[in-house]
Amino acid sequence: MQELFESRNELEEKMVAAQDGTLAGEAFMDYLMDTQLFMPVKDSIGIEGFTSSDKAIPLTLKTEDDIEVLILFTSPERAKEFVQDFPGYDGGLLAEFKWILERTGSGVGISINPTFPVGMDMEPEMVQQLKAN
Numbered sequence: 001m002q003e004l005f006e007s008r009n010e011l012e013e014k015m016v017a018a019q020d021g022t023l024a025g026e027a028f029m030d031y032l033m034d035t036q037l038f039m040p041v042k043d044s045i046g047i048e049g050f051t052s053s054d055k056a057i058p059l060t061l062k063t064e065d066d067i068e069v070l071i072l073f074t075s076p077e078r079a080k081e082f083v084q085d086f087p088g089y090d091g092g093l094l095a096e097f098k099w100i101l102e103r104t105g106s107g108v109g110i111s112i113n114p115t116f117p118v119g120m121d122m123e124p125e126m127v128q129q130l131k132a133n
Contacts, residue, residue, distance in 0.1 A: 005116065005117045005118045007118075008074075008075060008077065008078075009074060009075055010035075011031075011032070011035050011037075011074045011075075012074050012075075012118060014028055014031055014032075015028070015074065015112075015113075015118050015119070015120070016118050019118060029130070032097050033096075033097055033098045033101075033130075034096060034097070034098060035096065035097055036094045036095060036096055036097075037072045037073065037074065037094070037095065037096075037097050037100065037112065038072065038073040038074070038075055038076045038078070038079055038092050038093070038094055039058050039059070039070070039071075039072055039073075039092050039093055039094075039095060039100060040058070040059040040071060040073070040079050040082075040083050040086070040089040040090075040091070040092040041056040041057060041058050041059070041089065041091060041092050041093060042056070042057045042059070042086075042088040042089050042091075043056055043057075043088075043091065056093070058070055058071075059071040059083065059086060059089050060108070061111075063109070067107070067108075067109050067123075067124060068105075068107065068108045068109070069108065069109040069110065069111050069121075070100070070104055070108055070109070070110045070111070071111055071114060072097075072100065072110060072111070072112045072113075073112065073113055074112065074113055074119075076092060076094070078113055078116065079092065081115075082114065082115060101127065101130055101131050102131065104127055104131070106124070106128060107124050108124055108127060109121065109122055109123050109124045109126075109127060110122040110127055
């Protein structure tokens with residue numbers, strides 16, 4: 001299935017390499033920490049063209065086990081089709097993964113590129129472990 005996935009940026013190239021074993025997982029995670037990801041957000045103010053970051057609500061979904069998962073993408077283009085099912089999440093912000101982690105609550109997992117063959121899911125325990133480093 002990965003052969004159908006065409007990498008569009010360096011992060012996606014490294015993600016493919018990590019998934020096929022040509023890049024060590026630890027090296028990928030080191031790279032990921034300083035890399036920008038796209039976080040779909042809904043602005044609760046609702047004034048067109050005006051965004052207040054303290055009012056922006058990131059897209060999260062609940063798993064069958066009732067775990068909250070923060071949804072991230074390797075680029076805004078990757079998010080377009082996915083967010084169509086979530087009204088109001090047509091905007092977002094690019095932020096370093098490290099910055100996103102610092103603001104992620106405990107008990108929250110992370111999914112990067114859900115529905116794509118190249119992506120990753122992190123359990124809440126892993127998110128907390130990364131935050132501690």
